[in-house]
Amino acid sequence: MDLEWNGSWSKAAHGYFNEIIEIGATMLDDRMRKIGGFHAMIRPVVSKKITHLVTDLTGIEAEELENGDSFQRAMEELTQWIGNGPSVLLTWSNTDLSVLVENYRFFFKKTHLPWMQNYVDAQAYCQSRMENNDGQQMGLKRACEALGISDEGLTAHRAQDDSEMTARVLAKLFDRKSFEAVIRPADEEFYKRLTFKPYVIGDIHHPLVKSGYLSFRCNACHRRLRTKKDWRFFNQSFFADMVCPACGKDYSARVQVKKKYEGVAVKRKLNEKVPKPAEPETITKGEN
Numbered sequence: 001m002d003l004e005w006n007g008s009w010s011k012a013a014h015g016y017f018n019e020i021i022e023i024g025a026t027m028l029d030d031r032m033r034k035i036g037g038f039h040a041m042i043r044p045v046v047s048k049k050i051t052h053l054v055t056d057l058t059g060i061e062a063e064e065l066e067n068g069d070s071f072q073r074a075m076e077e078l079t080q081w082i083g084n085g086p087s088v089l090l091t092w093s094n095t096d097l098s099v100l101v102e103n104y105r106f107f108f109k110k111t112h113l114p115w116m117q118n119y120v121d122a123q124a125y126c127q128s129r130m131e132n133n134d135g136q137q138m139g140l141k142r143a144c145e146a147l148g149i150s151d152e153g154l155t156a157h158r159a160q161d162d163s164e165m166t167a168r169v170l171a172k173l174f175d176r177k178s179f180e181a182v183i184r185p186a187d188e189e190f191y192k193r194l195t196f197k198p199y200v201i202g203d204i205h206h207p208l209v210k211s212g213y214l215s216f217r218c219n220a221c222h223r224r225l226r227t228k229k230d231w232r233f234f235n236q237s238f239f240a241d242m243v244c245p246a247c248g249k250d251y252s253a254r255v256q257v258k259k260k261y262e263g264v265a266v267k268r269k270l271n272e273k274v275p276k277p278a279e280p281e282t283i284t285k286g287e288n
């Protein structure tokens with residue numbers, strides 16, 4: 001599935017809201033053969049004004065959406081199209097899924113997608129199956145190019161064609177065993193993980209900031225360093241000037257503690273302060 005959306009500030013949504021304006025989907029059987037397609041244009045209600053960004057990217061104009069379905073109607077049609085059989089939803093990165101959940105919450109006051117049984121992030125799966133995986137998130141177009149998949153007759157950044165491209169990439173890389181290993185049931189835990197927002201901890205006394213995170217040793221003599229002044233928090237990190245009690249070397253330490261869904265991620269960095277070379281003596285000559 002692929003979505004296009006239009007972002008706007010919304011009073012009703014209490015902030016920035018990404019309103020879905022187009023849904024495209026391609027249905028594959030369990031051997032990745034195409035067995036159907038779905039497309040809906042959605043008449044926006046939160047913002048009728050389509051941003052230039054969206055029009056430039058997708059070519060969708062406000063007039064085109066006037067005859068679109070309501071989000072509610074489009075979801076009824078989608079539910080019927082999916083049917084009752086076992087299914088797995090795939091999107092290229094879970095951003096589209098997050099936006100869909102956000103729209104469901106806004107229009108239906110529901111936090112779960114009733115028709116979603118299982119989910120696979122097609123982007124993560126396909127990238128794990130590709131060589132030259134540099135860890136950078138790969139765009140759909142780049143994946144097509146890398147795999148020699150033709151996008152002939154397809155328009156990028158239109159929902160149905162993007163879903164078709166995703167299907168082609170998936171079909172090329174599909175392998176039953178590795179695919180089945182990444183299928184996630186859309187249960188309570190799944191939604192918690194999806195909607196969890198990682199955050200950086202800014203309070204040095206927070207119980208998740210273990211004292212060991214703030215402890216450093218001298219590069220030269222391995223003695224435990226002493227802080228010269230209290231830790232300060234700025235730029236999403238704790239900072240402190242430190243000194244080695246044995247050899248007197250000066251350091252600056254930086255520690256970031258981030259709460260992620262899976263646990264705590266800690267980044268630590270220690271830089272030795274190189275003493276500045278003494279300023280050359282300036283000889284002041286008399287003015288007159």
Ligand SMILES: [Zn+2]
Binds near residue numbers: 219222248
């Ligand atoms: Zn030392």
